[in-house]
Amino acid sequence: MPTDEVMRPYLRVSDNKRGQSESVKEQLAELDEDASERAWQLGEPYADDGISASQYAEKVRGDFTKLLADLRAGTFGASILGLWELSRFSRQVDEWAPALRLLEAASVRVWVSDVGKMYDPADPDDRATLLTGAVRAEYESAQTSRRVKRTVRQKARAGWMHGQAPYGYRREYDPETGKLLRQVIVPDEAKVIRDIFDRLEAGHTLRSVTIDLRDAGVRSRAGRPLSEQVVRGMATRDTYAGRRRHSTRAANGRGGQVYEAAWPAIVKPEQFDAVQSILNNPARRTNRDGQGRHFLSMIAMCDRCVAPMTTSQRGGEPWHYRCHANCGIQVSEELLDRIAFDVIVGYLSRPDVYEELTRSRGGSPELERVRARLAEVRRNLVELEADLAAERITIKAAGAAERKWMAEEEQLVRQERELSTPPALAAFLNAGGDIRERLEAAPMSARRAVAREVLSPDLVGQLRVGKVTTNRWCDECRKPTCVHRVLARINWHRA
Ligand SMILES: [Zn+2]
Ligand SMILES: [Zn+2]
Known part of the structure; x- marks a missing residue:
């Protein structure tokens, strides 16, 4: 026996991912089933595709606005508003409360399919439940928004959507959406990388490391033996220290901001720095x-x-x-x-020597200060170039400032070298055991x-x-x- 109850569904899919139209169809199918089970008539649905119901989605939901207007104008034409789940309606408390008032005024009840319950906005208990649901939905939405923003920022900085995963890593993608999930370590390749860093830090030459890798049968992903140049490239790659250099347009390779990467490091940052210092030592090149x-x-x-x-x-x-x-x-x-x-x-x-050398490597306050200042000076140089490019500063002023910063940079680099334990020694001192x-x-x-x-x-x-x-x-x-x-x-x- 058909009743004179009419339900108009409000359908919404917030995620713009693949298969969204199916989801709207699924929501409608479920509400349709609910309606036929209870002998309600199904009215014209309101549908907002791919628009999040939260204030953090900066879009207009056309049909939601129409729904509110219909309720206000008395043209809703049904006794029940059908939702697939509570959060489909709205995730904003300040949007929800007036909507409930409109529903109450129009004597429209709310059917929520996933819990199989009818709520009457005129009933204080039901009203409290609906409002609580809105508060929770808004809270969850804010959490999601924060997470999404963070990810976007991270991606912008990490830029890891570009290029291929470097040797030592592979990338994992969501099988459904094809989205990049994370960059993970390939154990066998990571072992090769750690070996390269260990040996360079211990004072082996690039050449001897390369020869040994070749003899051990290590191949690049393209199946070729690693060349000395490739090994050098690996030994100087920030990626392995879990760092991401986001390069701005800076001259002579200097500059660019260094961010902590979203992937795990293969070598310790201290070891990476020690190896850079060895590779940059000109005496080593002869x-x-x-x-x-x-x-x-x-x-x-x-x-x-x-x-x-x-x-x-x-x-x-x-x-x-x-x-x-x-x-x-x-x-x-x-x-x-x-x-x-x-x-x-x-x-x-000698215990005193050991203590002195390990202390200076571990980062004395003085060394920390020098390094912090060095980072600041280098940032200033990068900013200076940006200012010059944007014509916020004259060439003459930029030249004077650059000379000043570069002189300080040079002095700080010298101080840092004096305060740091030479890398070859550090390897021996930190390895433990009998020297x-x-x-x-x-x-x-x-x-x-x-x-x-x-x-x-x-x-x-x-x-x-x-x-x-x-x-x-x-x-x-x-x-x-x-x-x-x-x-x-x-x-x-x-x-
Ligand atoms: Zn002599
Ligand atoms: Zn003698």
Whole structure:
């Protein structure tokens, strides 16, 4: 038996995602079913597609406005307003309350399909329920809006929709909407990346790392062995430290804002920075220095000429370090190596040295201050370029300001270097365990990196070898050459 009850549905899909029209159809189908079960007639539906009912969606909902106008004008023509769920109607309390008053005045009740309940706006209890629903809907909507805004901002900054996922990462997409969900670590590839950073930090050369990767059969995603250039590219990629550089148009590669990325880091930021400092060290670029197979070649100096010593072998003699300026000063490689090695281990094992070096690396307040100021100065330089581009500042004024900032930047970079523990040492100090054992096990390139740092004027002193001053044999060993006699010739030159 049909009743004279008429229900007009209000349908709305807020998400503009794929399949929205189906959703409107589904809502209508469900309300239609509700109506036929209860012998109500189904009136003309109001439908707002793809427009969120919340104040955070900056669009007009045409049919919602029409619905309110109909209620006000008495042209609604039904006794029931049908909703698929409460939040479909409105997510704004200040929109909802007047609407309820209009519904009450027109003696229209509200059917909510998903809970299967009828609400009468004239009934105080029902009214309270409907208003509470509006408060909750508005609250949830505000939460969503905040989340959406944050995501949009993050995406704008991260820019990760562009390009492919770099080696070490892959991206996960929502199978339904095709939306990018997150960038996750590919364990096997991440292992290669960590290995590259560990070894560079320990003082290996790019070249030796590249060769070892090739021998280990590591391939790029394109299936080729990694070239030295590719390895360098990986070793300088901010992405792996969990950072995203959002580049503005800045000259000479400087500048751009660095954001914390939305993806997990593969290497620690401190390690990343340490490796950058190693790669930026110009001394490392010379082949002779970087690939020496001898512990102190180009590190030990001739005391007379203040020239580096290099190795050579003549006839059947053992290896010697000789003055590169050819003054004739030479010394047994084996003995000098042994002395230098013991001195380095002894120095790094001293508790006070350990404390001093690890403290300065860990970030003393002074270092923190220098780094913060450096970041500020670099930001100023970036802003200056933007101001100049937007013609908010004259070229002359910009030039003067740039000179000032760049002078300060240079000074701060120098201070930062002085306050930071040299990266080669940091790797050894932070690895734990016995320093002698670790240094002995390290490859020559790593040992040389440590020697270069420790045997510097700032720490133990530069290792300078003078001429032989006596022909007498050593009193202790009764030998013509021994560590004692070599030790007596060394001048530990300090700054
Ligand atoms: Zn010399
Ligand atoms: Zn001796």
